[in-house]
Amino acid sequence: MFASDISSSRRRFLKGAGASVCALSIFPKKLRANHTKVSKGEAYSVLVDLTRCIACRACSRVCVKANGLDPADDGSNVSPQHCETLAYNKWSTVNVENVPEPMHKSLAVGVKRQCMHCLEPACVSVCPVGAFSQTEKGPVIYRSQRCIGCRYCMIACPFEIPKFNWHSGFTPVVGKCQFCAQNRLFKGLPPACVEACPTGALKFGSREKLLFEAKVRVKANPKKYIKHIYGENEIGGTSWLYLSGIPFEKLGFKSNLPTSPIPSFTWEVVSRIPIIIAALSGLFGMVAFSLKKHIKDQDDLPKAGAS
């Protein structure tokens, strides 16, 4: 009789626990943490107008110099066929994308790539040691002193920007564009690449102003530009904004990005952890001790508790 009591209370517990876990996990969460302390309008920003880029790679070269990097490819090869790739010691690249046109000619467009400096960056939120951080004015910077080399940032970054030094045994680092935050922005200078650009394809300013200017440019010249400012809404907005005359997906930009920031996906889970701990310890504690008491009461019957 007692045995059936115990097993039925066990069963009741399992049902209750299952239901509450389901409720905890399915119940929608209204609170969404705003991870950023950066105001969207005032963030430092760069507008890249791809229609003005002549692929001279001045930005690539000056980036290497300004940040003291020593990549195998320093950007001095300006042939359009040459392909630059981002690496831990190469933070900015320009590649010429050939876009096939319907009229049997192809259009060559220079595309600069570097960290997009998301307003709500995935890398900052996923790094277990806080090696990535976002400064108050938006630039997302990496400090190697904390890095353990887990490469979660590389997996999490929607633009696949952080790169890793695969050839160091104990001291590999991750590398990505720092927005020249420490060596230039804090001194009131624009990023090195912006300063080096001879055609005005890059423009530095506050995000609000640049967004406005981008919209003005698109409106003034609707034939030249497509009606999409890349970075305005992608994963909650980025500090680097792109204008183009050709749809972005044809230039190798990710076109399937969600508009909600990446950190919100895990925050859904992380924010529930305290309540899960509390609920589980309460439930298990109750069951364990109450069943123990039941069993103690019938200690004389050694195998009755097992059913």
Add this chain to the structure above:
Amino acid sequence: MKLLGWIFLIGVVTIFFWAACAVAFGRYTQTVKRLCRYTLRIFWLVSLGVLILRFGKGLGAISAMSDKFPWGVWIGLLQSGVALAAGGFVTAATVHIFHIRRFEVILRPMVLTAFLGYLFVAMTLFVEVGRPQRLWHPLVMWQHTSIMFEVAWCVTLYITVLMIEFSPVIFEHLDMPKVVKAIHYGAIPIVIVGVILSTLHQSSMGSMFLVMPEKIYPLWFSPLLPVFFLISAVAVGLCTAIIESFFSHKLFGRSLEIPLLQSLAAAAQIVLLVYFGLKMVDISMRKEWQSMWTVPWLGVSFGIELFGCVLLPIILFSIPAVRLHVRGLVFTSFLVGGGIILNRINVSWFSLIPYTHTTYFPTWMELCVSLFFVTLTVVAFGLAAHHLPVFPKAGGKIPPQTSSEPNLN
């Protein structure tokens, strides 16, 4: 060199597999044993060489991982290791929280398995992480929004809990009954802490992938990933208990309680059924069934994982011919275990291939490192089972002392 490496690795795996089969079918003769030992020694020497290369020349020298594919096969295997270690917390909860005492006979081996499983994870992390000398950083440099931070804490705390849970065995061996008794009093709180840590950790293994909604193939990406990882881990934990009881019976001559294995199988069946149902509902709700066909080989992989290794075991466990025979139970459990490993590899490796447009395939050295750690774990288990009172004497209750174990070989 590359070809030689692969031939060597495949040879080693074949010999170990053959030895495992020999054990399973009761043909583990002295010759097999000796061959196994020599292979192991050579294999360990080669693996140590690979490890020296890794720490001398970096990850790029031994692995096929690259900037385009920064997480390789190690992550999948590491996650499988975590899942296979779930038997520890499932059994501990059964015995100490639900007080189903007849499972006490498998408690110690399962806790040992969990402990060694987590050691496997820690060893893999030590090689996988770029700067292993800084593995303690997450414990000091808090970053609470990171799932990886949660994982680091859970692994550390849970290894500690497992050590405490396993320590009575060592104290019994050292003949210190007072300490054993003291730990026994604290058993329930310790087990509860362990269960909570496991719940968090198993599910956070899935939460890790929530940050790449656009990268993971839609068959696998789901907001419910943490729930799936937790449920499947519970199922595979029950199945490892079956497998392990069988092998310890064969190797160490332990008595085999078939009714116990059958209840484990019945529990696993229910958990698998819940998992299967949730998975079905999830994919139907997200309307992603057509993804089975858009990338056919991923569809096949998904089919094997879900229908071959979840649905099939559910059916097999309910067929009397399978359920009543040890080999049937063990075979089905292997199916479930294999399915979980495939699932973890699918999520962390295969599902990323269409997005990244790169084909990552591990080098033989990567697999060599993993197999090295697996063999270390297995050998450690064997040594512990041989020298410590891990298994109860034939008949049931855990023996009070370690002495007089006649059929221990």
